Amino acid sequence: MMNRSTMKPTAGELEILRVLWDRGPSTVREVHEELSRSKDVGYTTVLKLLQIMAAKGMVTRNENQRAHVYEARRPADETKRELADDVLQRVFGGSASQLMLHALEGRPTSRQEIEELRRMLDDYERGLR
Amino acid sequence: MMNRSTMKPTAGELEILRVLWDRGPSTVREVHEELSRSKDVGYTTVLKLLQIMAAKGMVTRNENQRAHVYEARRPADETKRELADDVLQRVFGGSASQLMLHALEGRPTSRQEIEELRRMLDDYERGLR
DNA sequence: TTGACATTACGAATTCCTTCGTATATTGTG
DNA sequence: CACAATATACGAAGGAATTCGTAATGTCAA
Structure with a gap:
């Protein structure tokens, strides 16, 4: 197995x-x-x-x-991360921006939501330093 | 069918x-x-x-x-959009920022890639106006 | 033309996923 | 206690996905 x-x-x-x-x-x-x-x-x-x-x-x-x-048994985040990575690789060849672009296009997206995405990127980048 | x-x-x-x-x-x-x-x-x-x-x-x-x-038969973008939306809904309940967060965490992400994501958001928002 | 090779057609085995029916066991209540 | 309600166990059916072997067919070159 x-x-x-x-x-x-x-x-x-x-x-x-x-x-x-x-x-x-x-x-x-x-x-x-x-x-x-x-x-x-x-x-x-x-x-x-x-x-x-x-x-x-x-x-x-x-x-x-x-x-x-x-x-x-496993933390939700861990499983979600794997599922996100799976579609990222299998559909978008690892390009995160392609994934996001198509995800946003897939449904109505508010300006507010885009703001939140920007904040998320800022936070994430801060974690990289 | x-x-x-x-x-x-x-x-x-x-x-x-x-x-x-x-x-x-x-x-x-x-x-x-x-x-x-x-x-x-x-x-x-x-x-x-x-x-x-x-x-x-x-x-x-x-x-x-x-x-x-x-x-x-169908344009690549159309199919990709559906697949992205599918995982967005089924795994992340429609939260794009959750999807993005987990996608980034799933693998090493360069600062360059984050820059590209910002540009993508800018472009996308421009399309909303 | 005929033989080698490339190609398609098709059936079938295998495995996995989903769904549910039925049998069995346990519990609490009148 | 005994019955109704609530659980679990388990087998099995049906369908979809994957994989490949073999047969049939078409093509080209010697």
Whole structure:
């Protein structure tokens, strides 16, 4: 099996990870309720996915309670960074400005948001010194 | 079948699209040669993928020559924009600055590259007026 | 023309992802 | 206790993606 610390989540797994990132450690029921707000999905489907993710080492499982509690094993930032880098390399050949340009074009972007991006660049550059 | 004009290419299809974007209309042999530089892949594997992509309407096929000539049907920018937007929404909930932050952190970033990002933002904002 | 070579067509194996049904186990309550 | 409600376990179906082998077909040169 692939190195577990650099495993790329599938689309379905990512949806679940985002719930866990938002809510913190959660039961199947809680994850299912959250996902149900935005899509039609069966309880056992969520359960199965969480079991698979646990088998992959992508989440940990605490079995102290009857309703097991799942938690993302890796920090959200780490996974997000990898996913961003993945699309950066695979689609844009590593060009960050190309990625940003197309991301901005993909949807309405306010001037305010651009301001925030500038601030972010300033902060980031400050970190480089 | 999904609407053909917003079909998301798979990982393998994307590799081929990038070759077609770079080279323009190409034969299977040409695509295969290009891909072979970076990975071990069989000729008929590339052929099959191109046939599938043609069936999906993702590429067009010109059969005038014995060696058919394939060409990406949609402009590269359009597809890239969708892929960027896809990761923007699915991973970062639409926050462009979060995407950028994680993309930059994902790998070494030069000050030069940050400069380019600033120019890109300037240009983009100019387009908003 | 015929044989070597290049090319396409196509089926099929394999793996992964997604989804869910059913069986089983546990818990709390009347 | 026994029943209803709530969990987990697990198999399996269906579909998509990937990969390649083999057969069929076309082309060119000796």
